[in-house]
Amino acid sequence: xxxxxxxxxxxxxxxxxxxxxxxxxxxxxxxxxxxxxxxxxxxxxxxxxxxxxxxxxxxxxxxxxxxxxxxxxxxxxxxxxxxxxxxxxxxxxxxxxxxxxxxxxxxxxx
Amino acid sequence: xxxxxxxxxxxxxxxxxxxxxxxxxxxxxxxxxxxxxxxxxxxxxxxxxxxxxxxxxxxxxxxxxxxxxxxxxxxxxxxxxxxxxxxxxxxxxxxxxxxxxxxxxxxxxxxxxx
Numbered sequence: 001x002x003x004x005x006x007x008x009x010x011x012x013x014x015x016x017x018x019x020x021x022x023x024x025x026x027x028x029x030x031x032x033x034x035x036x037x038x039x040x041x042x043x044x045x046x047x048x049x050x051x052x053x054x055x056x057x058x059x060x061x062x063x064x065x066x067x068x069x070x071x072x073x074x075x076x077x078x079x080x081x082x083x084x085x086x087x088x089x090x091x092x093x094x095x096x097x098x099x100x101x102x103x104x105x106x107x108x109x110x
Numbered sequence: 111x112x113x114x115x116x117x118x119x120x121x122x123x124x125x126x127x128x129x130x131x132x133x134x135x136x137x138x139x140x141x142x143x144x145x146x147x148x149x150x151x152x153x154x155x156x157x158x159x160x161x162x163x164x165x166x167x168x169x170x171x172x173x174x175x176x177x178x179x180x181x182x183x184x185x186x187x188x189x190x191x192x193x194x195x196x197x198x199x200x201x202x203x204x205x206x207x208x209x210x211x212x213x214x215x216x217x218x219x220x221x222x223x224x
Contacts, residue, residue, distance in 0.1 A: 033212060102152050
């Protein structure tokens with residue numbers, strides 16, 4: 001089946017450092033969504049990217065969609081302890097299934 | 111607006127028993143998805159339903175697992191004759207439309223099999 005890979009699987013950063021997670025697919029993505037799951041919590045929708053090369057910002061978070069629509073990234077500037085959690089990308093298409101990436105678990109060391 | 115409601119939050123069953131997990135979607139949402147998540151792992155798609163219809167159940171084991179979303183009432187994920195390997199968190203999500211719409215997740219049901 002289709003699979004969306006994320007790297008890295010785990011990331012430990014000092015508070016204040018930047019963090020980036022990458023999402024890669026072997027096929028062209030129709031669009032991509034990003035979710036955050038806090039430890040013990042449920043996934044929460046962050047954003048959706050649709051256009052090739054699209055860049056969207058939410059405060060310290062910057063989301064990019066690759067020109068070829070095969071990859072995406074989430075960058076967090078100056079991490080805070082509230083950023084702790086697992087970040088998932090997900091391919092949302094007009095079909096029936098919803099493919100979540102493998103996730104990147106972020107730990108922020110105060 | 112109430113969010114996606116799942117119950118129970120925690121469910122303990124002995125091997126061989128049945129587990130019923132319930133999910134009420136957000137108001138106005140008619141699309142429901144069920145996912146399974148093991149500790150330290152991602153979300154694995156199980157089934158996608160609309161009211162009274164199963165649209166895609168390709169991620170659900172063919173034996174012991176079933177799902178429904180009746181005209182009235184919550185969506186139900188049913189696991190018969192549970193085994194230890196069924197222990198996991200089961201999340202339900204709803205959306206206002208198919209495919210490319212954002213999904214809103216419930217708090218999940220943590221199923222433990224003794």
